[in-house]
Amino acid sequence: MSSGVKPGRYFVQGDEAIAEGAIAAGCRFFAGYPITPSSETSETMARRLPEVGGVCLQMEDELASIHCIGAASVAGMKALTVSSGPGISLKLEGLGWGIKNEIPYVVVDVQRAGPSNGVATRVAQGDLYTVRYGSAGGNAALIALSPKSTQEAFDLTIECFNLAEIFRCPVFLLTDETVGHTRELLVIPEESELKLVKRLKPTVPPEKFSMYPLETPEVINYPFPNIGEGYGICVSPYTHTSKGYASTAQDVQEKMAKRLVYKITAHVDMLTRVETQMMADAEYAVVAYGGDARPALAAVEMARAEGLKVGFFRPIIVWPFPDGEVLKMAEKVKKILVCELNIDGQLSREVERASHGKAEVYHFGSGGVEPHLPSQIFNELRRLFK
Amino acid sequence: MSTVGDTLNLIHPLVAKYLRRERMPHMACPGCGIGQVVHATLLAVDELGLTPKDTVWVQGVGCSSRITYSTWVGDNIDAHHGRMFAVATGLKMSRPDMNFICFTGDGDCGAIGGNHFIHACRRNLDVTAILFNNGIYGMTGGQVAPTSPLGAVTTTTPYGNIEDPFDMCKMAVAAGASYVARWRSTDFRQIANSVKKGIQTKGLAFIEVLLQCPTNFGRYVLKTSNPQEVVKWIKQQTVSLKDAEKLSPEEKQGKILYGEFLHQTDRPGIVERYQQFLKQHRKE
Numbered sequence: 001m002s003s004g005v006k007p008g009r010y011f012v013q014g015d016e017a018i019a020e021g022a023i024a025a026g027c028r029f030f031a032g033y034p035i036t037p038s039s040e041t042s043e044t045m046a047r048r049l050p051e052v053g054g055v056c057l058q059m060e061d062e063l064a065s066i067h068c069i070g071a072a073s074v075a076g077m078k079a080l081t082v083s084s085g086p087g088i089s090l091k092l093e094g095l096g097w098g099i100k101n102e103i104p105y106v107v108v109d110v111q112r113a114g115p116s117n118g119v120a121t122r123v124a125q126g127d128l129y130t131v132r133y134g135s136a137g138g139n140a141a142l143i144a145l146s147p148k149s150t151q152e153a154f155d156l157t158i159e160c161f162n163l164a165e166i167f168r169c170p171v172f173l174l175t176d177e178t179v180g181h182t183r184e185l186l187v188i189p190e191e192s193e194l195k196l197v198k199r200l201k202p203t204v205p206p207e208k209f210s211m212y213p214l215e216t217p218e219v220i221n222y223p224f225p226n227i228g229e230g231y232g233i234c235v236s237p238y239t240h241t242s243k244g245y246a247s248t249a250q251d252v253q254e255k256m257a258k259r260l261v262y263k264i265t266a267h268v269d270m271l272t273r274v275e276t277q278m279m280a281d282a283e284y285a286v287v288a289y290g291g292d293a294r295p296a297l298a299a300v301e302m303a304r305a306e307g308l309k310v311g312f313f314r315p316i317i318v319w320p321f322p323d324g325e326v327l328k329m330a331e332k333v334k335k336i337l338v339c340e341l342n343i344d345g346q347l348s349r350e351v352e353r354a355s356h357g358k359a360e361v362y363h364f365g366s367g368g369v370e371p372h373l374p375s376q377i378f379n380e381l382r383r384l385f386k
Numbered sequence: 387m388s389t390v391g392d393t394l395n396l397i398h399p400l401v402a403k404y405l406r407r408e409r410m411p412h413m414a415c416p417g418c419g420i421g422q423v424v425h426a427t428l429l430a431v432d433e434l435g436l437t438p439k440d441t442v443w444v445q446g447v448g449c450s451s452r453i454t455y456s457t458w459v460g461d462n463i464d465a466h467h468g469r470m471f472a473v474a475t476g477l478k479m480s481r482p483d484m485n486f487i488c489f490t491g492d493g494d495c496g497a498i499g500g501n502h503f504i505h506a507c508r509r510n511l512d513v514t515a516i517l518f519n520n521g522i523y524g525m526t527g528g529q530v531a532p533t534s535p536l537g538a539v540t541t542t543t544p545y546g547n548i549e550d551p552f553d554m555c556k557m558a559v560a561a562g563a564s565y566v567a568r569w570r571s572t573d574f575r576q577i578a579n580s581v582k583k584g585i586q587t588k589g590l591a592f593i594e595v596l597l598q599c600p601t602n603f604g605r606y607v608l609k610t611s612n613p614q615e616v617v618k619w620i621k622q623q624t625v626s627l628k629d630a631e632k633l634s635p636e637e638k639q640g641k642i643l644y645g646e647f648l649h650q651t652d653r654p655g656i657v658e659r660y661q662q663f664l665k666q667h668r669k670e
Contacts, residue, residue, distance in 0.1 A: 004670065029480060050667035055479045055660065060505035064472035067465060071476025074463055079476070097466050227461040227477070228439050228484055232406075234456045236464035237447060245409070245456050 004052035005191040014153040014179040015082075017186045018108055019044035021157030022080045024194055027106070028054035029077040031068035033061055036120040037177040038082040038110040045080070062087040066094030066107065070170075073098075073105045074235055076199070076226045078161055082108035084177075086117055088127060092134040095170055099140045099260060101235045101244075102212060104164035104171075104199070104224065106157070107131075111176040111290070111341075113368035123177035124368025125290060125341040128350075131172045132319050139257035141264035143271060144172035144319040146290045150184045156316070162197040163271075167263060168222055174318055176341070178291025178371050199224055206231045210242035214255040218266035264320060274325045275314040278304060282311030284385045285329055285359075287351055288339040289315050292372055296339045299377035308385060315347075323354040330355035335385060339377055341368045400428040405457045413453045417613025419571035419597025420453050420518055426574050427487065427516065430581035441485040444477065446470035446499060449525050449599070450491035450518035468499030471506035474513045482657040485585055486513040492533040493523050496552045500532075503554070507561035510589035512655035514581060517554060517592065520599035521607070528602035535623075538607045555594055559648050564589030564655065566648040570620050571597035573644070580646070589655035596620050596642065 004023040012020075018041045022030070030045040032038075042058070049056040055072070059065040062083055069079035083091055088109050098105060109131055113124035132142050143163050147153040157173055164171040200223040202209045211233050213219050225231035234244025239253045247253070264271065275293075278300060279285065288296035293314045303310040313329055313336075315322050330336065330351075336359050338348035348363035355361055364380050366372060401410065405428075414420050431441065438460025445451030447467035455464045465473035470490045478486055495503045495517055506515075522540060523529040529542040532552040539546055558566045565587045567580045577595060584591025598604070598616035605611055608619055627645035630638055 029476070031476065050664060051669040053664060053668050053670070057475070057479065059472065059475070060501050063469060064475070064502050064505070067469040067472035068476035068479075071463065071465075071473040072480045073476075075477045075480035077480045093466065094469065097469075227442050227463070227481060230439065232438065232460055232462075234462045234464075236445075236455055236462070237466050238455075238464075244462075246452070 003191045004048070005188065005194065007188050007190045010186045010188065011183060012150060012186050013040055013181055013183050014147065014150045014175060015040035015110065015181065016044045017150045017154040018082070018157045018173065018175070019048060020186070020188060021154040022106065022161065023048055023052060024188065025078060025158040025161035026196055027078040027080045027161060028052065029069060029072040029079040030054070030081065031057045031059050031065040031072070031079070032081050033059055033065050033083070033087060035084050035087040037112055037180045038084045038108060040180070041082045041108060062090035063093055066091040067097065069105050070094060070098045070103050073103045074227065074233070079105045080108070082110065084110045084112045085114045085127065088130060088134070092130070096135045096137060097237060098170040099135055099142070100237065102168040103235070104168055106160045106164055106171050106173060108173045108175065110180040111174070119369050121177070122369040123291060123341060123371050125176055125292060126346070126368070127174065128318065128346040131174055139260055141261045142172065142319050143167060143169065143264060143317070144174045145316060146174045146318045147179055148290060148293045148314065149179065150182060150186045153179055154186055154188065158194060158196070162195070165197040165199055166220055168224060169264070172319070174290065176291045178294070182291070201225060202231065211244045212240055212242050212256070212259065214242045214259050217255070217259040217262040220263060220267060268320050268324070271317050271320050272322045272325060273316040274322050275316055277312040279311035279313065279329065279332070281309055282333055283309040284381070285311045285313050285333045285336045286339060286377065286381065287313045287336055287347065289318055289347060292339050292341055295372045295374045296377055298374035299381060302374060302378045303381050308381065310381060310385065321350050321354060326351055326354035327356060327358065330358035333359050335360045335362065337362050337364055337377070337381060337384060339364045339372055341366050341371065343367050400425065400432060404428050404431060404459055406459055409457045412457060415601040417598065417600040418449070419520070419595070419599070420449060422571040422574060423516060423518060423577060423595050423597060424454060426577035427581050429578040430585065433578070434582055434585060436485060436585070440483070441487060442477065444470060444474050444486050444488040444513070446490045446494035448491035448494045448523070449520065450489045450494060452525060454489045468494055468497070469502060470494060470499060471502035471511065471515070475506060475509070475511055478511055478513055478657065479660065482512070482661070487581070487585070488513050488515040490515060490517055492517065492519045492521065492531050492554070496532045496554050504557065504561045507558050507563040507590055507592065509656040510562055510564055510653060512589055512657045514584035514591045515593065516581065517594040519554070519594050519596050520603055522599055522603040524599045524602045528606045534607070540606045555592065555647055558592040563592045563648070564650045564653050565591035567646045568594040568596065568644040570624060570644060571595055572617060572621070583649065587649065587651065588658060589650070589653050596624065596644070
């Protein structure tokens with residue numbers, strides 16, 4: 001199969017970079033439903049996937065698209081779907097099937113102002129908890145990566161696909177309208193420079209293979225056999241034994257739940273990635289993620305120019321939340337200002353939880369539509385930290 | 387633990403060949419019609435020489451699916467409630483070389499999954515879908531279904547059902563499926579032939595089977611737990627397409643037609659369309 005990688009320098013939107021990243025990662029199946037501000041990814045996939053022999057479908061609804069890509073992955077494909085707010089609410093129904101059956105695929109959430117339809121074309125960051133806790137029934141951990149630029153949208157999309165295969169689970173790219181619609185430089189490297197994870201196939205015969213490794217809950221890089229290869233795979237919505245048979249037994253439920261959580265929580269070191277700047281002598285810190293990290297960093301630079309000892313902290317992998325790194329920061333600084341585009345305080349709640357009271361945590365939120373301006377954050381910094 | 391085959395030292399040859407021994411006995415209630423439809427499906431599988439290497443069973447949620455899930459010796463892909471066609475779309479478009487025999491129910495396909503059903507027919511997805519229509523929500527204990535008859539007393543229509551039932555074969559024809567047929571669970575050979583035709587036909591084959599649910603439909607709607615009574619009732623409600631030709635409009639009133647409604651042998655399915663499309667647009 002053709003690599004589909006088109007090395008070069010491009011002036012494109014984040015949404016388009018996601019599509020190119022997916023194709024470079026080996027994604028050959030896309031199913032979506034039109035929704036602003038994620039449609040540019042669907043449109044790019046519709047143009048690009050046929051060129052590389054892939055399947056691109058516009059489904060009848062959001063539910064169909066996530067179930068369709070989950071099934072495509074069961075049938076051996078690297079698969080992607082994208083959406084935003086109201087569409088993500090619907091997709092969460094299908095996400096449970098992917099989590100429970102340990103199916104690798106990638107879901108992109110281009111966050112927009114909510115709740116409900118909100119403002120379709122404008123930015124917000126209201127889905128941090130939605131992607132992590134939205135799938136009913138709990139008993140799951142989740143991986144989500146959040147880019148701040150077009151380049152990161154490309155790079156992290158590839159990483160999402162890799163992590164999906166390594167951890168055998170759905171992975172979110174949690175972006176937002178600012179990143180999705182910002183047109184800036186994207187450098188696509190040569191194919192040889194890309195690190196791609198291929199799907200592992202079982203090395204043992206079917207009678208010795210367990211579809212779900214319930215007895216070794218922390219194991220990663222676990223194979224996913226293809227259909228039609230004699231492994232008789234069983235995928236279902238029900239609590240399953242290691243073979244995939246439905247069970248109502250308490251011990252089976254316990255083992256399955258532990259498997260779904262521990263396979264991720266046991267590897268938080270692999271899944272901790274943050275960006276820090278100017279933290280060496282910082283007495284105060286500004287925390288932000290995704291598109292809002294851009295004005296936040298600019299505000300920190302403005303504060304530094306005035307001599308305020310402020311550092312910048314950005315979770316890149318937002319789930320699992322970088323508890324350890326946040327605690328280290330909290331032990332170092334007096335006050336932390338968390339910037340995010342919601343009023344309810346999602347990122348700030350996580351930072352406060354992970355800080356264990358070592359620093360004072362302040363929420364600087366906005367309901368969305370307009371991104372924060374560097375000057376707004378800077379003014380808040382001056383007010384809080386002088 | 388012993389299995390049915392071990393204790394009786396008897397097992398149906400089709401079960402022995404195609405179903406997982408460790409999954410027997412299956413979950414169906416005594417007298418349920420699902421076993422008859424699975425039997426006919428296995429006969430079709432056998433007569434076509436299908437194997438676990440080339441055939442996958444796909445399910446949704448409900449009696450149709452919970453009873454058939456993980457019984458096929460090959461791969462079993464069971465979707466969320468209503469999402470069977472969405473899952474089948476992902477499977478078939480990824481592996482057009484394989485056959486997908488899909489089991490769904492009247493709630494799964496006609497209510498919660500209605501939109502996916504319509505659009506799978508419109509796309510003419512190349513799968514064989516078998517609808518187990520028992521006229522009620524069986525797995526959840528006898529609630530009214532979109533296929534329950536007018537007036538039916540169920541656990542959620544204690545004063546009788548005021549809605550008309552959904553003719554899902556008409557919907558399949560209108561939405562664009564290649565093959566559409568309806569049988570009763572007692573039409574064993576016809577079901578097997580339909581499944582064979584469905585697998586061999588390009589595009590979507592939709593085969594509805596009206597089947598007896600003595601446990602819930604019998605209990606609440608007909609006030610009987612006798613499967614034969616429910617079968618008899620289904621026979622009274624139905625008339626074959628051939629016999630219907632001889633009836634006046636008044637005589638046909640309220641009767642459910644059965645037989646082969648549509649068999650388009652020349653209509654391409656989405657797989658053929660997509661493969662032609664790729665030939666034109668593939669660059670690398």
